Amino acid sequence: MTQPIPTSRPAGEAKTDEVLYRESFRIVGNDFEHGGEVATRVKAILKQLGFPTDAIRRLSIANFEAEMNVIMYAAEGSLELAVLPTAVRVTVSDRGQGIPDIEWAMQEGHSTATPEMRARGFGAGLGLPNIRRNSDEFNIESTVGVGTVLRYVVYANGKAGS
């Protein structure tokens, strides 16, 4: 599934909706030992593609939170990365317990994390709000007992106030 990373492209050649790079990463539930590896790998890819530093940081934070959410709350999931000329589009899908009340879960400090999750530095109820704060487009859909799908986009030229 891994495609070679294009390292150069003549200016003005790419269309804004053209996917320059696409990769899918598997995330395994409860696999705390490897939690963060996907976000780290995606960050390396974007650095190689020459994405702006601020946009990489915002996307990496969103990816790390989304990855840890899958590890903490789902059986398994995936992070689909699509790099466009002026933005990065991410879809994180999981098969898991789902979120009964999305509005509640989107508020800072609201969490159903276990003490073990908190002992690992997560579960403060900041994950979903943090993903939304660091993305320029954000959407969440969840079905209890089935799973959750997060879609977010980070623009290369940053969001106001970030």
Place this chain on the structure above:
Amino acid sequence: MVREAVGGNVLLRSIVALLDCEVICGHEVLDIEVPFCFAADLMSDVLAFSAPDSLLITGLTSVQSVHTAHVADCRGILFVSGKQPSPEALKLARDNSIPLLATAHSMADSCGILLHHGLSPASKA
């Protein structure tokens, strides 16, 4: 003197001296400048509220502390209260050239000493 660097930033080497740190890895980058510090054991707090280029001060020694420092563009990690990083955390830090320090001081004492000597909190970024 902690304010050795130009522009008010603090050299990592100065922090090592102030807190009597063990340099676990990153000896070769002790002359980098650190403009801010951010202290937390909750990594979501770091991801939500830290500023780029901060020194992360934490008692969390798992590999997630290094992943957090990496994605949040922290310049290094200071482990407090005599804690040591896990082997996985150390390997990840070496792979990504993230310096790791350890001090016997508590988190509160470490922050107090660094702020007293001129390092700014990340909230001032």
